Amino acid sequence: MSDRREHMLEARGIAKSFGALKVANNVTLELDAGERRAIIGPNGAGKTTLFNLLTGEIAPDAGTVLLDQKDITRLTPDARARRGLGRSFQKNNLFRGLTVRESLTLSAMIALGKARQFWRDPGSDVEIAERIDQTALWVNLAGELDLPTDALSYGARRQLEVGLALAARPKVLLLDEPTSGMSPEDTGIMLELLNSLPSDLAMLIIEHDMDLVYGAAQRVTVLNYGEIVFEGTPEEARASDEVKRIYLGDWGDHHA
Amino acid sequence: MLRLDGLRLVLAIVLFAGGCGYAFTSDFFGKELLAEIAIFAILAMSLDFLAGFAGMVSLGHAAFYGAGAYIYALLSIWQDWGAPMAMLAATLFCGGAGWVIGAVTSRTQGIFFIMATLAFGQMAYVYVFENRAIGGDDGMSGVPRLDLSGIGIDLNDPSIFACFLVVMAGLVFVLFVWLLRSGFGRALVGMHRNEARMRALGLPLIRYKAAAFAVAGAVAGFAGTLGAQHSMFVSPDYLHWTNSGLVLVIVILGGLESLIGPALGAAVVIALKHEISTHTEHWAFFVGLFLIVAVLAGGKGLYGLLASVRDWAAAKRQPGGGDA
Amino acid sequence: MFADPGFWIVQLLNGLQFSMLLFLLSVGLTVIFGLMNFVNLAHGSLYALGAFVGWSWVNVSGSYWLAFFLAPVCVAAVGALLYVTLIDRMRAAGPLNQVLVTFGLIFVFLDVFRYFWGDFTLGVDKPALLAGGFEIAGQIYPAYRLFIIALGLLVLAGLWVVLERTNVGATIRAGVDNSEMASCLGINVEKVFFIVFCVGCALAGLAGVVAAPLFSVSPGMGIELLIPTLIVVVIGGLGSLKGAIAGSLLVGMLQTFGQVLAPQLASMLVYLLLAATLIMRPQGLFPARA
Structure with missing residues (x-):
């Protein structure tokens, strides 16, 4: 893909288990300068946990996190923030x-x-x-x-x-469901707001609202049971049968 | 964030002017009372900075007060240090000790933190009480006062000394107003409101908590140097947990997170304490009772009471003012 | 002296005896916290109350054993009164207000003791049955201290049986783990809180009445033992029974052996242990909830 030098945020082989439960399983992902990427997946897929691993709230069992090509895996959350890793929270x-x-x-x-x-x-x-x-x-x-x-x-x-x-x-902004609990009008305002931000700001967005995902993200990562199961453009995600099965499965198919 | 609004300003001016005036008009007993009020006002403001603004409730604050008093006494009696140097050294030492204790206790949270401060406060008391070299439970007497005769001020005159302490309390108030508006002070208030968010924004929490403890410890130690000069005597009682409790009562009753409330609280509680002491020796009972009642009443204290009176008056005035 | 094994055995027993006293106090404090999320700083005052009430019963009746059984009951009754008037309404008030109110109670109790029993130290005689001693490795060891050790072990065993083997115990453990879930399961959490609080107070009273013949009885004895008790629960991990046992043994032994081996340092050692714990394991040795 793109030149390694451009990666603003990089996770390499991140793994984390709580007892027998694997909440992050060999997660590798890159975010280039100015890239807007959405992370989607069913409830309990480990999206917020992944954010907490990236920001340092939780220590990973294995793997490294790089911010602007520097290893930040051992840094505290506040030290990561001072180096330019910003985040918003799912609940205000x-x-x-x-x-x-x-x-x-x-x-x-x-x-x-x-x-x-x-x-x-x-x-x-x-x-x-x-x-x-x-x-x-x-x-x-x-x-x-x-x-x-x-x-x-x-x-x-x-x-x-x-x-x-x-x-x-921040150099990299992690947004945890920015439209959570919002009305459709407010969601529209948020979409406009995100698209008006400086073009060099890299953003990783956890989102359930598909309009926002398609409107704001250039790439989509699908997470399921702590594992990345799909990566591509929003259009590819829309066309993927696997994404449909995972994402719609929990309310489309009662036996799953 | 401290907003130096009208009410705070008016209260500060009234207390300051009233204190200075009272220093020269009252009888000897009144001057002694005023001196004690001024010292406890400083102590209470430092605890409000720590507990009210930075959100770190300490049950061992008297330890810093006592440490300041003892170090001042030791340096000025044994080492013949001049009073200004001894005061500075004692204040700095208490700041350093506060930093260390703050760094250690801040690793815990909430109830653990409070219990740890009580334990470390008691540690200081036990150390001083058992250390015969510094007088043990007898304490030490013959503590000298600052000599300002060079600029024509005689601090051995009770009126002037009481007024000097009121001026010191005023300076401490200004210091805290200034600190609380600075980046450092704002960071502490933000941390009190939402610790997790401040960390996510990049604030190293323990470092700031330790620094808050250092500032509060230094100012409490400074109050200790004044207390030692006032009574010209130091004893382990300075560090006793009942003293920590008394300061806490003053802060809660005066109004947590208001800065001027604790100064007002010092005047009310110390005066009450002396009033009660003339009737019964069991004033500790009333200190405890005041604390319980103040908390049950909502914990806003006297400042909160005055602020709601102000708001009520403003609300009443507004429609009338609009018509006129 | 140090080469004599009897000396070490005596010190070990002294340490164990002090540990058991700390255990009687800290177990109530820690279980009440685990269950109700409430720290009662006046717990030490209830211990002192047990000693004072015990002293009065001994003086009225002449029998230590009557005092031994009645003092914990009286303290539990005072605890029940406190629960109904104050503690229950402070439950939702947040830790800061709880600490302030119970800190205020320490002051109130202090002067109540001074008012009713005077501001001096009172002595309680050991019961005649336990006035003697046993010979252990060439040393005469007081029977009364052995009695305290046995009593502590008995309470420990009793608590373990109740908590692990009975329905009431299962309820309490469920409440410590998750009080919301416990109330969803139809357990009367309020009633369990009340009973546990009273039992905790009774244990504090028991500690007071058994300590009375050993130490002198004075108004300040509550806060004196409150501090080591708080250190025990912080070191052990608030809300954990295992932590209360481990913390009591650690603090009791350290204090006892410290006084023998490094008398100048002894009073500081426990605080150093506290500082070390806070630095290395701020959540305590056995945190109640992971």
Whole structure:
């Protein structure tokens, strides 16, 4: 396939078992700079577990993870984040009681190494302010910057969930079901939002909403029982009988 | 994030001006009381920084207070260090000790963390109590005060000393306002709200928790150097768990995560403690009772009470103001 | 002295005796946590209450054995009262509020003891039956200490039988593993909580009344033993019976042998053990839930 040098994120032979249950079985995948890839698969296929293995929340039994060609397998989740691996969560994981601006400030100041400053207020930092404004434009929250997060609508909170990761300007962004629980209109907004992001940002998206998968991803990886069973373009995935069988099996076929 | 709103500012100014005024108008007993209030206000603000803002409730905070007092006493009595150097060294030592204890205890969470702080606090107490070389349970007397006669200030005058302590408490308040608005302070508040998210955003949690402990420990140690100068005497009682409990009561009753609430709480609780002590020797019973009642009442404390009065008044004023 | 095997046996027995006392206290604390997710910092105060109530019964009746049986009952009754008035409503209030309220209770108990029993140390005589000693490897060892060891082992065996061999025990274990599931299975979780809390308090009271003839009885004795007990449960792993046993033995032996081998360091050793555990195994030796 493409030149090895371009891989922004690479997983090589990742394996993880909880007792007898194999949640990741020899998973190998690459994500190029600017690539948008969707990970789909039935419930319990190990998609979120794979994210946790990539971000370092869980240590793998075997295999390596590379970010921008550097081995990050032994790094803690926070060290991986500082090297440019951002993530959003399936369930909103926000800062209660803080405003949108204050929340985005936290993300930006950590990424810029300004969380260490004992003396300066990041609230009056020009570089952080620019980042927050840009991020707010990306995630459609420019008008809500000074609202408490608790006062936002559900859709807006999902947007902030992605915005928190974006304010750190990651090289690679892992999105865990960005449209989970959203109305069809909000899903459309999220799709538009994702497609408006800088073209060099690599994204790995866990998603159930097929419209978003077909609209945002260039490639699709299908996971089943912790194993990659298919890789290809969205069109190829749509045409694949195996994908249909796995993906539709759990509600199409009662005997499986 | 600390928002220095009107209520906080007004309270801070009232407490500061009231303290300074009271230092010169009250009788001797009132000055002693004021000095104790100012010292406990510093201690309580440092615990609020740690427990209220950074979310790390410590039941061993008196250990830092006592360590600061003892190190100041040892350096100034035995080593003949000047008071400013001894105060600085004691403060720095407590910061370092706080960093180490914070780094160790932060490996645990929630209830484990709280129990570990209680245990390490007791460790410091036992060490001082059993160490005959530093006076054991008798403590040490003859602790000198800072000498500011060079700039015309006589700290042996009770009025001036009490006022000096109020000024120190004011400076500590300003320090924490400043710290809590910095990147570091914001990171701590973010960590308190959502630890997992802060880690996912790249914050090394243990390092920041240890740093928070170091800052709180240093300020508590600084309060200890002032306490030793106030009573001119140090004893293991400084480190006793009942002292940690008293500071915690002050913080909870004053209002967790409000910074100025604990200063107000110090004034109320210390004054009450003396009032109760004149009637009964069993004031610890009331300290415990206040703590239980404050928690059962919702845990917002006096500051929370004042804030809801303010909000209620604002809501009442708004429609009327719109008509006018 | 160190070459004499009798000396080592005596120290070993002393360590075992202290471990059993710690076990009586820590097992209640840890099972209550495992079941209810509730840490009662006033557990040490209940231990002191057991000692004070025991002292009073001895003085009223002249019989240690009456006190031995009545003190745990009285402490359990106080525990039941606390449960109904305070603990039950704090269950949903989060760990911070639970800690604060039970920390407040320590203060309240401290002055209650001072008010009713005075602020000095009281002595309780050993029961006549156990006043003597046994000769072990050339040393006279007090019978009363052997009695504490036997009592601890008896409680341990009893708890094991109840937890592993009876329906009530199965219910408690189910509750520790997953209280939601237990209540779905139609188990009356509330009732189990109440009973376990009272039994934990009774064991603390028992520890108090058996400790009374050994140490002096004073208002501060509760917090004195609370700290090693907390260290035991942190080291052993909160919520784990196995952890309570292992932690008690570790802390009891370390404290006892530390006092003999390195008296200057003895009081610090337990804390060093705590620090080492926090650094190497922050979840404790036997974490209750993986």
